[in-house]
Amino acid sequence: MSRREKTWWLIGGLVLVVYCLFPIAWIVSLSFKAPSDLSNGGFLPTQFTGQNYSDIFTGSASGLFLPALRNSFGICLIATFISCILAMFAAYAIARLDFPGKRLILTTALAVAIFPIISIVTPLFNVWRQIGLYDTWPGLILPYLSLTLPISIWTMSAFFREIPWEMEQAAQVDGATTWQAFRKVIVPLAAPGVFTTAIIAFFIAWNDFLYGISLTSTEAARPVPAALGLFSGASQFEDPTGVTAAAAVIVTIPVIVLVLLFQRRIVAGLTNGAVKG
Amino acid sequence: MTTTTLPPTEKTQPKSAPRGSISDRSRSERRLGWLLAGPAFFVMLAVTAYPILQAVYESLFSYRLTDPANRSFTGLSNYLVILTDPLWWQALGITLFITLVTVAVELVLGFGLAMVMAKALSSIRPVVRASILIPYAVITVVSALAWQFAFDINTGFVNSWFAWLPGIGTDTDWFGGTWTSLLVICLAEIWKTTPFISLLLLAGLAQVPEVLQEAAKVDGATWWQRLWRVTIPNMKAAIMVALLFRTLDAFRIFDTIFIMTAGANGTESVSFLAYRQTIARLEIGLGSAVSVLLFLCVVLIAVGFIKIFKVDLSQARGEG
Numbered sequence: 001m002s003r004r005e006k007t008w009w010l011i012g013g014l015v016l017v018v019y020c021l022f023p024i025a026w027i028v029s030l031s032f033k034a035p036s037d038l039s040n041g042g043f044l045p046t047q048f049t050g051q052n053y054s055d056i057f058t059g060s061a062s063g064l065f066l067p068a069l070r071n072s073f074g075i076c077l078i079a080t081f082i083s084c085i086l087a088m089f090a091a092y093a094i095a096r097l098d099f100p101g102k103r104l105i106l107t108t109a110l111a112v113a114i115f116p117i118i119s120i121v122t123p124l125f126n127v128w129r130q131i132g133l134y135d136t137w138p139g140l141i142l143p144y145l146s147l148t149l150p151i152s153i154w155t156m157s158a159f160f161r162e163i164p165w166e167m168e169q170a171a172q173v174d175g176a177t178t179w180q181a182f183r184k185v186i187v188p189l190a191a192p193g194v195f196t197t198a199i200i201a202f203f204i205a206w207n208d209f210l211y212g213i214s215l216t217s218t219e220a221a222r223p224v225p226a227a228l229g230l231f232s233g234a235s236q237f238e239d240p241t242g243v244t245a246a247a248a249v250i251v252t253i254p255v256i257v258l259v260l261l262f263q264r265r266i267v268a269g270l271t272n273g274a275v276k277g
Numbered sequence: 278m279t280t281t282t283l284p285p286t287e288k289t290q291p292k293s294a295p296r297g298s299i300s301d302r303s304r305s306e307r308r309l310g311w312l313l314a315g316p317a318f319f320v321m322l323a324v325t326a327y328p329i330l331q332a333v334y335e336s337l338f339s340y341r342l343t344d345p346a347n348r349s350f351t352g353l354s355n356y357l358v359i360l361t362d363p364l365w366w367q368a369l370g371i372t373l374f375i376t377l378v379t380v381a382v383e384l385v386l387g388f389g390l391a392m393v394m395a396k397a398l399s400s401i402r403p404v405v406r407a408s409i410l411i412p413y414a415v416i417t418v419v420s421a422l423a424w425q426f427a428f429d430i431n432t433g434f435v436n437s438w439f440a441w442l443p444g445i446g447t448d449t450d451w452f453g454g455t456w457t458s459l460l461v462i463c464l465a466e467i468w469k470t471t472p473f474i475s476l477l478l479l480a481g482l483a484q485v486p487e488v489l490q491e492a493a494k495v496d497g498a499t500w501w502q503r504l505w506r507v508t509i510p511n512m513k514a515a516i517m518v519a520l521l522f523r524t525l526d527a528f529r530i531f532d533t534i535f536i537m538t539a540g541a542n543g544t545e546s547v548s549f550l551a552y553r554q555t556i557a558r559l560e561i562g563l564g565s566a567v568s569v570l571l572f573l574c575v576v577l578i579a580v581g582f583i584k585i586f587k588v589d590l591s592q593a594r595g596e597g
Contacts, residue, residue: 006398009393009396009397009398010398010401012389012392012393012396012397013393013397013398013401013404013405015393016390016393016394016405016408016409017404017405017408019390019468020408020409020411020412020472021408021411023412023420023423023424023427023468024411024415024423026423026426026427026434027419027422027423027426030423030426030432038431038432039431039432041433041434041436041437041447042434042437043434043438086316086317086320087317089313089314089316089317090313090314090316090317090318092313093309093310093311093313093314094314097306097307097309097310097313098303098306098310099306099307099309099310099311100307101310101311101314102310102314104318105314105317105318108318108321108322109321111325112321112324112325114522114525114526114575114579115325115329115572115575116528116529116548116568116571116572116575117529117531117548118529118531118548118551118552118568118571119328119329119332119551119568119569119571119572120324120325120328120329121552121555121556121568122328122332122335122551122555122561122564122565122568123328123329123331123332123335123565123568124328125555125556125561126331126335126342126561127328127331142324143324145320145321145324146321146324146325149317149320149321149324150321153317203413203414206416207416207417209416209417209418209531209532209535210531210532210548210552213535213556214552214555214556225416225417225418225419225532228418228419228422228536229418229535229536241426241429241431241432244422245422245426248418248419248422248423251416251419252415252416252419255411255414255415255416256411256414256415258414259407259410259411259414260407263403263406263407263410264406266410266414267406267410267476270413270473270476270477271476271477271479271480
């Protein structure tokens, strides 16, 4: 690459970074604005204040925000865990065994992944009310599986297909027991794929809004995205903008931490699961 | 137009017992396969097939949750009501508009970002990669709020920053009209979902054989010619998969519209219409019918893509 070409790609890279981070920078900046500062028409606050953050953690908005944060973490982690366990067995079978129905399972996973969520919400709303799952954790964990399970099966079977399974036999030839071969050889090879899948499944569950607003009504099960929608709609606060921005920043922190720590794996997981020619 | 592609390489077939002679081993393998994959398969069906069947059933009734005593079987009349109502066609039109605009822009922009990522110097690559993942990982509601606040007449900075442009002043109300609202909705959607497309395209770019690029260069092809005749034809599978996924995703748009306009000023999408009928108005019968129609649209788009563009998903998945 010539020097000039290099400079151009470097500028392109900078534009990309600004493009990706600008809205995040904006909401962070907004979360530090005092109510009187909100309509200053500028990007930055004239004076930084932590008032919005103390509002959501200890103040007027904490009753809405803190339970929602706990619900989001609980429901998303459980849904991610269940779908990873189920997907692990399915992906092992798909990657390693030869049985009819492999394609059927992958096609079903694809069909479920493109399923319009609202078509599930409408009947569940009615059924959940009748059987008492409305506004409960299990009432959200079950439908969340429709979001997390298909992507988990796809991503994990793509990862598992690349594992050199012969090494298990090789270890057994060398004198390892079946259990040792599995634990010492296969588990370390499979763990990164399972872990990456879990992160991606968690992102998807964390992102849910439609199930969250439709199948909950109180802080018993309402997740953060649904609560964020209510901040902006409710008139109980003078101007909910600053508080909403602060809550938005808080829910963004976990995903940013995951991205920073595991970026390389996430990219591999996303592209492995979708494009492999 | 001539295109340069490598001949397809022979795929190694998974070894399996010849037909007709099912050995004990393959029979037990078959049983084990379903034993392991069965639970996941069953759960997927339980959380989707069952609800959609329930929705089909409920769509045949005139049923309002606030008035359960008057639930009555009305056949297809809910569908007739919807299909003759301009609201449905308006919502469908808006949904199609948003889908077409966002997917088209995202494809071009995503390709540009993928090129930048592919060429990024190794020193800045981790920064670029982490940045591109952030819009993907941030929740849609937060993205919608950020863009909404930025354009908002009170809290925003867009009006004061771009006041020098004709038509924009400090009193421009972006969420006061259909087209300006749609513009902001599309911007937020594009920002949030382009990274996903560009990552898929980046994976496709990596599969274009470097030899072909070099050969074309030696033959005196310009950058533009190489792009259209070498790069793009060789990553057709990746482009199609990215297009299919994003189109179906865009067609289901809900979160951004809910946050930004709540369907005001004729910005209602099909998903939002179904939501409003069921959850807000408790018209279970009508809402179910809209849901079923939306489901049929999604199936139609998916089948159309696979038939017309010959998207071979199993090939794209590396599944022989």
